[in-house]
Amino acid sequence: MMKRTTLTLSCFALAALAACSEPASDNRSEGTKQFESKPETVVAPITEADGIDAGLAIGDQVPLTASLQASGGKTSLGKLLENGPALLVFTRSVEWCPYCQTQLKSINAIVGDLKDRGYNLYGLSYDSPDQQDRFSKNQMLQYDMLSDQTSAVIDAFGLRDPQYTDGRAVGVPYASVFVIDKSGKIIAKSVSGDYKKRPSNDQILALVDSI
Template sequence: MKRIASLFALIPALAFSACSEPGPSQTNSEENTESTETETVDEVVEVPTIDAGLAIGATAPLAAKFQTGDGEKTLETVLEDGPAILVFTRSVEWCPFCQTQLKGIDAIVSDLQQRGYNLYGVSYDSVESQDRFSKNQMLEYTMLSDEGSKAIDAFELRDPQYTEGKAVGVPYASIIVIDKDGKIVAKSVSGDFKKRPTNDQLLAIVDAI
């Protein structure tokens, strides 16, 4: 299990080039989504993982609630469809790093399903914002809305550096892998929101479980 926990720290990740925090002009989600198309990969670096969130081996908060286009779902309900990989991300509206990641992981949805895992994106954005982003990008996986950041807090993933402004309540950029029984079997919590695990890393962590 220690090997699984450390995989993300040992293999390289992509560092994306873009702005870091919501600014005055970052109010239109569609405009921001389009802006990510010009982003480039700067360099290959290690993912600066940190010790945050619930530990590997702990039971995930099964009562945590999410909103979707089909209504409210608890994590327990989500897991009825099989083991899950939750990609906690800051915002589909104003975070271009998140937009780039969420678009990128769509390429491995079928690979993860073949391995027995369903992929989900999680952010504090509204269902409407998530649905708009999903439709614009034609995502093949489900976004889970956590307005109020209660699920983010239940996973102990809230980024504490934001105490005022629009970013209050965002999570660390994190990947949490949960088995069918609700146990956390792997995770990656980035200490730098500009750096996210690559698709190859995500597949590698699943293959190592």
């Protein structure tokens, strides 16, 4: 029997580098900037105190038929899980959130480690497929991004961040990681209440290994 577990994390001390503020513009379709030219934004590892009880619970079934857009066209979580268990990273935006951009680039390094453990990695945001595609190609991501432009899947998981009621951030999820078995059952999760703090690669692998 697999051990169902939530992520227990230890505190790490990190020095913050030049934090980037979110643009005031409300235009989601604004072109992707040249990420390489920006100062790197440091994403602090999540701690136990940062975790919040939000979204679907361990043992719940994910919305298998909810529609998503991937690079190959329309898909669903059910179709993706036919290829094996998944680790799904919910993130705010590839366009305007530097913490998301940094996280999505960082997890590129553990695609092979997750595959060795039997999991396929996916990123999910409300950005358009074109925006995600530009970012993926620019950063040479080795995993698929999933577009949820209406935030329907974000809402089905119960992850919409309620603090945003107007502007471009309406519909973004809490920064979250969900581990899902092939049947669509959630077997581990981590949800951060602070978008500047996300699980490190080591923490993600420890979450998978703890199952």
